[in-house]
Amino acid sequence: MRKHGCRLILYPDWLQTSRDTVIFTDESSKRKKWRNDLKTLFVYHLINIMRMLKSLVFSCCLLLSGLVWAKDEPKTVKIKTSAICGMCKARIEKNLAFSKGVKESNLDLKDKVVTVTYDPKKTNEEQIKETITKTGYDADTVPADAKGYEKLPACCKKDSKMSHHE
Ligand SMILES: [Cu+2]
Numbered sequence: 001m002r003k004h005g006c007r008l009i010l011y012p013d014w015l016q017t018s019r020d021t022v023i024f025t026d027e028s029s030k031r032k033k034w035r036n037d038l039k040t041l042f043v044y045h046l047i048n049i050m051r052m053l054k055s056l057v058f059s060c061c062l063l064l065s066g067l068v069w070a071k072d073e074p075k076t077v078k079i080k081t082s083a084i085c086g087m088c089k090a091r092i093e094k095n096l097a098f099s100k101g102v103k104e105s106n107l108d109l110k111d112k113v114v115t116v117t118y119d120p121k122k123t124n125e126e127q128i129k130e131t132i133t134k135t136g137y138d139a140d141t142v143p144a145d146a147k148g149y150e151k152l153p154a155c156c157k158k159d160s161k162m163s164h165h166e
Helices: 003-010 013-072 086-098 125-135 146-151
Strands: 075-080 102-108 113-118
Touching (some): 086 102, 086 125
16 A cells, blocks of 8 residues: 555544644745735835835926026016117116116117016016106006106107207
């Protein structure tokens, strides 16, 4: 009789039970392994998710700082005025220089357009136009302020009948 067959017949019930227990512990270890694998998988995915979140937060920060940086950049606006002579140019540029947020201004007498560089955090186009109109000149579609216009010397008034030198 072969050893194997002998074992099957001769092993008593309690031994059979113990063998079942062995099988059970075997399955339990399988289960443990499976659980471990699941844990590893979970941690792996968690790390991936964290990595994704990190890059997301990073790109958000980059975008936000980009927006803030863009806001800090000075803006330039071109405004058509009713300036006539060099005195008008000097007057407008001086008043703009004294107004808040204006960094630079240059009026071209050929086309009467003043180019203003300003800090958008401190001022805006409307305020710049207001400075120009209060000085007594038209600013694009905004007409000159009456009081400011009155103060201008006769030669600098847009409706002046006097002849001007370029
Ligand atoms: Cu003038």
